Amino acid sequence: MKVELAQLAGRDNDTAYNLERAVAAIAACAADTQLIMFPEGHLMGFPSAQTVAQVAETLDGPTVRAVLAAARERDIAVVVGMAERDDGRFYNTTLLITPEGIALRYRKTHLWASDRGVYEAGDRYxxxxxxxxxxxxxxxxxxxxxxxxxxxxxxxxxxxxVTNGxxxxxxxxxRTAIMARAQENQAFALMVNRVEEGDGGLLFAGxxxxxxxxxxxxFEAGREEGQFAVELDLPQxxxxxxxxxxxxxxxLKLPGEIVEHADGLRELLIPQR
Structure with missing residues (x-):
């Protein structure tokens, strides 16, 4: 499986700019690339409690539609983060978008300090x-x-x-965590982080x-922008x-109800506290 990691410097609350860069990166993928990944929240950046209502979009909004069109144009899958609006609530969401549509949606379940007061936590894996x-x-x-x-x-x-910010x-x-999560679950792990300085003075680590x-x-990228091609040897x-x-x-097994769907989607619902 060939994947490209788009390690980019986004702009907070500037969807037009971030989308333009995402579409350009998708168009620049090699012919044999099957998947391209972007950092956490790439499409809208990191909004604040004051701006999230203005920049967040629904899954059928214009920004996701534009990414889907780009994925179809290149016949490629895209993993990208966004600020999601759903019935008046806001989520830090990552999507797996294929030429057929949204294959997977995940809402961040562990909110970091800058997420709190902006987003609600997801309730399932x-x-x-x-x-x-x-x-x-x-x-x-x-x-x-x-x-x-x-x-x-x-x-x-x-x-x-893993989309990262x-x-x-x-x-x-x-770096330590991603290696441990792969080893202890005997799975490949791909992580894409943001770089350069954000609006709040945070310096993203790549x-x-x-x-x-x-x-x-x-493979490990440095701290500069780049679009890096990697390959997964699946027989490993x-x-x-x-x-x-x-x-x-x-x-010990984690608690929670497992729900199987006819389309192959499989969910683990997080028990309520």
Whole structure:
């Protein structure tokens, strides 16, 4: 599986600019690229409590439609973050968009300090089948909680796709976390981070990465913008799981109802506190 990691510097509350850059990156993908990934919240940047109502959009809004059109034009899948509006509520959301439409939606379940008061937390984890591989989405702070990736693993995830908005001085934290989440769930992990300075003075750390199912860091970007091509050797999944399976040997399972859908979507609902 060939993937391109679009490590970009977005603009907060500037959807037109961010969308233009996303569409250009999709158009620039190599002919054999199957998936391109963008950072956390790329389409709208990081709104504040004062601006989120102005910039957030529904899933059938013009910005998602434009990304879908670009995906269809290049026959490619796109993982991209947005500020989602749904019935007067706002979510930090990442989408897996294929030429057929939205294959997977994930709302960030662990809200970091700058998310609180802006977004509501999601209430479920989800995976879907894409190109014969079961994939799941996570967002930034989620990967610092082992349960998030384990929830996706319990749903059968073989590839963890992480949109990131991690800033200094926490770059090393996410480098360690993404390697651990891949190793302990025997899955590939792809993480794409933002770079340069945002509106609030945060300096985003870059370090977009690919980790194999044994926890080996196969690729790590620096701190500059770039569009990086990486390749997943999918037979490594079977090799990593040949002699033992953590999911088979673990003594405790995460609680929550698993819901199977006819289209291959699989969800784990988070129990209410």
């Amino acid at each position: 989800a995976t879907c089948l894409w190109n014969g591989v079961r994939v799941g989405l996570l967002i930034c702070y989620d990967i610092e909680f082992p349960e998030s990736a384990r929830a996706l693993a319990q749903l059968g995830a073989e590839v963890l796709l 991690n800033m200094d001085p926490y770059g090393p934290t996410h 370090g977009s990465a690919l980790v194999d199912p044994l926890g080996t860091l196969l 999944l079977a090799a990593a799981r040949r002699d033992y399976r953590y999911l088979d040997d673990q003594r």
